[in-house]
Amino acid sequence: MSKTLFDKIWDAHVVSQAEGGIDVLYIDRHFIHEVTSPQAFDGLRQRSIPVFRPGQTVATADHNVPTRNQHLPISEALSRFQVQKLSENCAEFGLELYGLGHPYQGIVHVIGPELGITRPGMTIVCGDSHTSTHGAFGCIAFGIGTSQVEQVLATQCLLQKKPKRMRITVDGELQPGVLSKDIILYIISKLTASGGTGHFVEYAGSAIRALSMEARMTICNMSIEMGARGGLIAPDETAFAYIRGREFAPQGEAFDKAVEYWRSLYSDEGALFDTEYHFRAEDIEPMVTYGTNPGMGIGISQAIPLAPESGSAQTFEKSLAYMGLRPGEHLAGKTVNYVFIGSCTNSRIEDLRIVAGYVRGRKKADNVHAMIVPGSRQVAAQAKAEGLDAIFREAGFDFREPGCSACLGMNEDKIPQGEYCVSTSNRNFEGRQGPGARTILASPLMAAATAIAGRIVDVRESLNGPINN
Amino acid sequence: MEKFQTLISTAVPLPIEDVDTDQIIPARFLKATTREGFGENLFRDWRFGPDGAPRAEFVLNNPLYSGSILVAGRNFGCGSSREHAAWSITDYGFRVVVSSFFADIFRGNALNNGLLPVQVSDVFLHAIFSEIETNPRASFKADLEAQSFTIVSTGQAEHFDIDPYKRMCLLNGYDDIDFLLSMKDEIAAFEAERSRKAGFVHTL
Ligand code: SF4
Numbered sequence: 001m002s003k004t005l006f007d008k009i010w011d012a013h014v015v016s017q018a019e020g021g022i023d024v025l026y027i028d029r030h031f032i033h034e035v036t037s038p039q040a041f042d043g044l045r046q047r048s049i050p051v052f053r054p055g056q057t058v059a060t061a062d063h064n065v066p067t068r069n070q071h072l073p074i075s076e077a078l079s080r081f082q083v084q085k086l087s088e089n090c091a092e093f094g095l096e097l098y099g100l101g102h103p104y105q106g107i108v109h110v111i112g113p114e115l116g117i118t119r120p121g122m123t124i125v126c127g128d129s130h131t132s133t134h135g136a137f138g139c140i141a142f143g144i145g146t147s148q149v150e151q152v153l154a155t156q157c158l159l160q161k162k163p164k165r166m167r168i169t170v171d172g173e174l175q176p177g178v179l180s181k182d183i184i185l186y187i188i189s190k191l192t193a194s195g196g197t198g199h200f201v202e203y204a205g206s207a208i209r210a211l212s213m214e215a216r217m218t219i220c221n222m223s224i225e226m227g228a229r230g231g232l233i234a235p236d237e238t239a240f241a242y243i244r245g246r247e248f249a250p251q252g253e254a255f256d257k258a259v260e261y262w263r264s265l266y267s268d269e270g271a272l273f274d275t276e277y278h279f280r281a282e283d284i285e286p287m288v289t290y291g292t293n294p295g296m297g298i299g300i301s302q303a304i305p306l307a308p309e310s311g312s313a314q315t316f317e318k319s320l321a322y323m324g325l326r327p328g329e330h331l332a333g334k335t336v337n338y339v340f341i342g343s344c345t346n347s348r349i350e351d352l353r354i355v356a357g358y359v360r361g362r363k364k365a366d367n368v369h370a371m372i373v374p375g376s377r378q379v380a381a382q383a384k385a386e387g388l389d390a391i392f393r394e395a396g397f398d399f400r401e402p403g404c405s406a407c408l409g410m411n412e413d414k415i416p417q418g419e420y421c422v423s424t425s426n427r428n429f430e431g432r433q434g435p436g437a438r439t440i441l442a443s444p445l446m447a448a449a450t451a452i453a454g455r456i457v458d459v460r461e462s463l464n465g466p467i468n469n
Numbered sequence: 470m471e472k473f474q475t476l477i478s479t480a481v482p483l484p485i486e487d488v489d490t491d492q493i494i495p496a497r498f499l500k501a502t503t504r505e506g507f508g509e510n511l512f513r514d515w516r517f518g519p520d521g522a523p524r525a526e527f528v529l530n531n532p533l534y535s536g537s538i539l540v541a542g543r544n545f546g547c548g549s550s551r552e553h554a555a556w557s558i559t560d561y562g563f564r565v566v567v568s569s570f571f572a573d574i575f576r577g578n579a580l581n582n583g584l585l586p587v588q589v590s591d592v593f594l595h596a597i598f599s600e601i602e603t604n605p606r607a608s609f610k611a612d613l614e615a616q617s618f619t620i621v622s623t624g625q626a627e628h629f630d631i632d633p634y635k636r637m638c639l640l641n642g643y644d645d646i647d648f649l650l651s652m653k654d655e656i657a658a659f660e661a662e663r664s665r666k667a668g669f670v671h672t673l
Binding site: 012015016018019020022024026035036038039042043047049052063064078079081082085127128129131143144145146147148150151154155156157158159161163193194197198224227229292293311312314315318408409410417427429430431432435436 | 484485489495502551555644648650653655
């Protein structure tokens with residue numbers, strides 16, 4: 001029988017079926033960070049049980065960490081305590097920790113792939129909704145709550161009901177200056193912030209196939225923003241080439257054997273999906289969001305709709321009032337004083353190269369504070385090795401140390417009350433980047449162009465060469 | 470986990486759609502390392518101004534409304550996986566959240582914390598909101614055994630779906646982890662069988 005990629009992986013991980021069609025699902029890889037794990041460890045202590053498979057959990061500190069002077073103790077007391085607690089818990093339960101100062105430290109969804117820990121065919125979870133990122137490698141990866149973090153630590157399993165399958169096919173060729181971030185913002189604007197709920201999404205089509213691994217991660221990362229549990233892409237030569245030689249990837253003969261298996265991971269011809277969507281890459285322009293959820297997005301040439309395309313007028317008005325925007329208004333031309341380039345959506349080396357390629361030889365506008373936060377220490381080191389840091393400095397950008405930073409403002413990197421921020425992160429919720437902050441989601445290229453112009457512009461008008469990912 | 474069977478209570482209306490977890494509990498309050506005390510900061514930035522003064526217009530600050538049922542617009546709980554959202558709602562005193570649509574992770578987190586998510590039709594949700602608007606002291610009944618939610622004054626009721634396994638857990642106060650721990654031998658056997666078949670795939 002024809003099977004979807006999702007079913008192939010899921011079915012291979014079912015330990016047994018419990019009552020009511022709920023599966024005991026085996027989890028290959030578990031990532032943890034400081035924010036959603038402490039209560040799970042407390043649970044283990046209360047039950048006096050160990051971590052069942054310590055080798056399959058990897059920890060890092062990312063959400064709370066400062067992005068300056070990481071060699072010094074964290075000055076904010078509660079953050080310091082939480083990060084400290086993670087170190088203590090990892091030591092007590094025998095878990096690998098890439099904490100502050102470790103060369104592998106970084107945002108949890110950036111380090112898994114770059115270390116070769118994330119691989120095709122796996123089930124991967126983390127107490128973090130953007131775990132969907134890892135699906136770019138052709139694995140089932142999804143976010144869980146802290147009670148489930150405890151369950152995985154205790155048993156390496158979760159009780160899960162199999163979600164429905166959705167396929168989103170994007171065919172065709174992207175216009176220059178349109179990145180994978182624009183593809184996913186476009187898809188979410190069409191499906192709305194709840195359009196994927198109850199589903200696991202497979203992204204397919206020639207436009208997806210043509211993307212680099214890093215660009216694919218950006219797409220899978222934001223699957224959760226349309227409510228989907230996760231997203232995945234069938235692994236191919238691009239994926240195998242990315243994984244080859246990475247720190248924890250299988251090496252030599254083991255790698256070849258793995259590839260043999262990975263090649264079987266695709267949706268069979270005729271496999272059935274519960275829901276299907278088709279889009280054309282040529283229809284996608286650089287995207288910006290105007291509201292307070294990632295579904296409220298438009299192409300840069302378009303105006304904010306006059307009335308909500310879905311949902312109630314009350315919610316739409318509340319959202320625009322928060323953003324200080326009016327129905328029918330264009331975002332192009334709007335003055336913006338803050339630009340944030342970072343987060344698990346767009347903080348990988350390729351994102352930094354794209355930004356550097358655009359800002360090289362240019363200077364940021366005087367009104368703008370432009371912050372670039374690499375996704376990991378490895379990304380930061382690579383950027384320095386390639387001289388990108390110098391390009392950023394000359395352009396007047398503030399190049400920081402790795403972490404989640406202004407994506408969620410848990411550390412001191414916050415956007416002030418009432419200010420607009422063009423951000424490469426994934427959520428434009430009220431207050432996400434600080435109380436009263438107004439987030440406009442966009443691609444790294446659009447963010448870079450905003451920083452240079454001091455206002456929102458259509459990056460296609462100022463490209464200095466064909467830029468794609 | 471606390472058992473849930475039946476609850477009769479007044480309700481607090483929050484007729485806003487796409488209420489995300491960053492509104493339920495903003496990230497800056499996620500620094501605690503225990504499960505207690507999050508109720509204090511539930512809907513923090515809607516409830517309090519930047520100076521910490523309560524915003525009179527927000528429903529939790531309106532003495533007309535109280536009770537252990539929260540009624541919200543569709544797609545409640547979208548956004549992050551933070552279980553802190555469920556903890557803050559229960560810590561504040563709610564036992565039931567009613568909406569016409571719930572985000573997946575939030576629904577799971579609620580069920581793991583004895584908080585009952587009741588998904589009703591848009592029409593019935595509307596009827597509930599009108600009932601509260603006409604009479605803020607109106608009572609509602611959530612009956613998990615019967616899987617029904619009732620507007621007490623009119624007797625109008627709607628059936629709601631819940632996973633049979635999750636329903637059993639909630640009725641009895643069982644946690645998933647107890648079940649999983651009882652499966653350890655089977656889990657180990659699964660691992661052994663799998664590594665015999667394809668050891669290379671899963672070595673770190
Ligand atoms: S970068 Fe943002 S979205 Fe990604 S894990 Fe960190 S806080 Fe979450």
